[in-house]
Structures are given as structure tokens and as C-alpha cells.
Amino acid sequence: MRILLSAIYPYAFLLLYLIIPFDEYFRAPPNILLAILLVAFPFVVKKEDLKKLKSLPIAIFLGFFAYLCLNSFFSGRWDGDFNVIKKVLIAVGLAILYIPVADVKKINSAIIFSSLAAIIFSVYNFVLITDATGSFALGDSPQVIESLLIDRLYLGLLSTFSILISFQAIQKKYHPNNNYYLANIFVNALFIILIASKIAVVSLFILLLIRQFYGQRKIWKLVIAVLALAAVVGLFLIIKNERSIQFNQESHKSPPAFIEKSMTYELRAVVWKCAQNIINEEGFSLTGMGFDTTKEKLVSCYETQISNPTKKEKFVSERYNTHNQFLDFYLSAGFIALLLFLVFIVASVFSTRKQFLPTAMLAILIMYCLVENLFNRQIGAYYVGFILIVLMTTAKPAENNSIKKI
Numbered sequence: 001m002r003i004l005l006s007a008i009y010p011y012a013f014l015l016l017y018l019i020i021p022f023d024e025y026f027r028a029p030p031n032i033l034l035a036i037l038l039v040a041f042p043f044v045v046k047k048e049d050l051k052k053l054k055s056l057p058i059a060i061f062l063g064f065f066a067y068l069c070l071n072s073f074f075s076g077r078w079d080g081d082f083n084v085i086k087k088v089l090i091a092v093g094l095a096i097l098y099i100p101v102a103d104v105k106k107i108n109s110a111i112i113f114s115s116l117a118a119i120i121f122s123v124y125n126f127v128l129i130t131d132a133t134g135s136f137a138l139g140d141s142p143q144v145i146e147s148l149l150i151d152r153l154y155l156g157l158l159s160t161f162s163i164l165i166s167f168q169a170i171q172k173k174y175h176p177n178n179n180y181y182l183a184n185i186f187v188n189a190l191f192i193i194l195i196a197s198k199i200a201v202v203s204l205f206i207l208l209l210i211r212q213f214y215g216q217r218k219i220w221k222l223v224i225a226v227l228a229l230a231a232v233v234g235l236f237l238i239i240k241n242e243r244s245i246q247f248n249q250e251s252h253k254s255p256p257a258f259i260e261k262s263m264t265y266e267l268r269a270v271v272w273k274c275a276q277n278i279i280n281e282e283g284f285s286l287t288g289m290g291f292d293t294t295k296e297k298l299v300s301c302y303e304t305q306i307s308n309p310t311k312k313e314k315f316v317s318e319r320y321n322t323h324n325q326f327l328d329f330y331l332s333a334g335f336i337a338l339l340l341f342l343v344f345i346v347a348s349v350f351s352t353r354k355q356f357l358p359t360a361m362l363a364i365l366i367m368y369c370l371v372e373n374l375f376n377r378q379i380g381a382y383y384v385g386f387i388l389i390v391l392m393t394t395a396k397p398a399e400n401n402s403i404k405k406i
């Protein structure tokens with residue numbers, strides 16, 4: 001029985017990450033696979049597998065999770081906070097459930113094929129919608145938004161993972177698989193540009209900048225670093241100017257396709273202003289006010305601070321969260337939670353700084369946490385779990401033979 005479960009277990013884990021983007025269409029399979037992994041785990045895990053958990057970043061993240069649970073329980077907010085705490089549990093749980101898997105190549109392959117499947121699905125939908133409407137538009141057009149398998153932000157995150165994994169897998173000497181990895185990088189990069197995922201584009205340029213600090217120091221690397229930095233600054237200026245373009249949408253001139261009809265900057269500007277107002281009103285908070293209470297206070301702020309009736313109704317009905325994981329942890333669980341989360345990131349950076357892959361993953365985590373509450377969505381928890389797996393396997397490369405040092 002144990003031999004059979006040990007043979008099935010890695011493929012169940014692979015299948016879970018393969019179908020994650022299809023969660024909204026098939027809600028049962030991911031939960032079924034998680035249940036299978038939970039049941040099989042005690043039978044397939046070995047004593048030596050537990051060595052993979054001997055990692056300072058993982059230990060700190062476990063402490064962070066324990067604090068969230070204790071803080072919520074003793075503050076009497078368990079029912080209101082459980083939805084977010086559950087997502088944090090999924091992330092750390094996936095890292096623990098991974099340890100019987102002997103080769104990280106399996107999950108890396110799942111990420112690559114999952115991204116390609118999501119792209120194919122989205123392109124197919126786009127063709128159908130284009131044929132039905134008789135019009136063609138890319139960028140932030142409604143056609144693109146409606147055709148995407150999952151939210152653009154998470155689809156961009158998945159494509160970024162796929163690009164990073166493919167880049168890491170390319171061998172310096174000629175190998176037939178290099179062609180496939182290069183093709184995958186091209187397809188995912190092109191897709192990110194076509195769907196105008198701004199945070200994914202910024203992330204890729206920042207990763208390109210970080211990559212120049214690894215390997216041999218050469219003049220051309222300095223040139224690439226300067227160009228990547230210039231590109232990032234330029235993209236931030238475009239995003240900053242997005243708000244002024246939105247306020248002039250009544251003019252006859254159409255804004256660029258890259259930012260046409262996009263509400264992302266304005267949404268976050270309003271939400272972050274309300275979050276700042278709440279911080280000013282509440283003062284310093286050691287243990288926070290709870291995740292539900294934070295959202296209620298944000299909704300109250302929308303009702304009083306937004307003058308446009310249509311916009312106010314939109315913000316109130318959607319109950320927009322802070323769109324910044326750091327702000328959300330501070331407001332909801334207090335300074336201690338934010339400090340623990342930051343300590344986890346800093347400790348991870350110091351323990352993995354000599355290797356590009358985990359450093360790049362941490363950079364992605366930071367960038368996405370600045371613009372999104374990853375733990376408010378189950379798909380976000382799944383991908384944070386993947387980042388934890390990369391950190392864990394990097395700390396113990398001997399037990400995970402596909403992580404290579406650069």
C-alpha cells in the first residue's frame with residue numbers, strides 16, 4: 001500500500017498545480033487532490049524527508065502563521081479571520097505536503113504546462129469572443145479581460161513563474177530541451193505583453209536587473225542592468241500617468257492600448273488613501289483589528305470619501321480590500337504580524353541571496369504583495385505555497401536535485 005501511495009503521491013501534487021488556474025471551473029478537483037495528499041502524507045513521508053523543513057525562513061513563516069492563529073483566537077475574532085488564516089494555512093501546508101516529493105522538476109513542469117494550458121484556453125476564448133463581436137482589440141480591452149481564464153494579475157504571476165523556471169532550466173551547453181524552454185519563455189512573455197499585465201511586465205524587468213548580479217561580471221551586464229532599470233522607471237511613470245488619462249476619457253483622443261480603460265491605478269489610489277486614513281484614526285496597533293473589521297472600515301471610508309455616486313457604489317458593492325498585503329497584515333493583525341512577515345522575507349533574502357532562483361521568487365513575492373492581497377484568494381495561497389517550496393528546496397539542495405546554484 002505504501003509503495004503504491006509513494007508512486008501516486010508526486011503525480012497528485014503535480015496534478016494539483018497543473019489544474020490550479022481552472023479552479024473557478026472545476027472547484028472540486030483541487031480540494032479532492034488536497035484531501036488525497038493529506039490522507040497519503042503520513043504513509044509516504046520518511047524521517048529523512050523532514051530534514052527539508054530545517055530552514056530558517058520556513059520556521060519563521062510557521063511562527064507567523066501560529067501568531068495569526070493565536071492573535072485571532074485570543075482577540076475573539078476567529079470566525080471573522082478564519083477565511084484569511086485558512087489561506088495562509090494552505091500556503092504553509094503545501095510546503096509541508098511537498099516534502100515527500102523527491103524531485104522538484106515535477107512541480108516545475110506542472111507550472112510550465114499549467115501556464116501554457118491557461119494561455120491556450122484564454123486565446124481560444126479570445127478568438128470566440130472576437131468572432132462573436134466582429135471586432136479585434138488587445139491590451140486592456142473588454143475582449144481580453146473576458147477571455148482570460150483567471151484574473152489578469154494571477155495569470156501574469158503564473159506566466160512569470162513559467163518564464164523564470166524555463167530560464168533556470170536552460171543549460172549552458174547545447175541541449176535539445178533548451179529550444180523548448182526558449183519557446184516557452186517567448187510565448188509567456190508575448191502573452192504578458194498582449195494582456196497588458198503591468199505588474200508582470202515590471203516584475204520581468206526587475207528580475208532581469210537582479211539577474212545581472214549573478215555570474216561573471218561583464219560590461220554588457222551593466223548595460224542590461226541600466227536598460228532594465230530605465231524600463232522599470234518608465235513603466236512606473238506610465239502607470240502613474242494612468243490616472244490623469246482616466247480623468248480625460250471624455251476627450252475624443254483614445255488612450256494607449258496599454259492602459260486603455262484600466263482602473264487599476266485609480267482603484268489602488270483610493271483604497272490606499274482610505275487605508276492611510278484608518279491608520280491615522282486608529283493610531284499604532286500592536287495586534288490589529290481583524291480582517292473583517294478592516295474591510296468594514298474600508299467600506300465606510302468609501303462611503304464618505306468618494307464623491308462620485310457611480311464610483312462609490314462600485315467600491316462599496318465590491319468591498320475592495322487594501323490591495324497591499326503589508327497594509328492588510330498591519331491593519332488586520334497588527335504590527336507584530338507585519339514584523340514577522342517582514343522578518344520572514346529578510347531572513348529568506350539573507351539565506352538564499354547567493355542563488356538567483358529563490359532571490360527572484362522573493363522579489364516576485366514582494367512586488368505582488370505591494371499591489372495585491374495574495375492571501376485573500378485561494379489561488380494566491382497556492383502560488384505563495386510554491387514560493388515557499390522553492391525556498392525550502394533551495395535550503396536543502398541535496399534532497400532536491402533539480403535546484404541548481406548559479
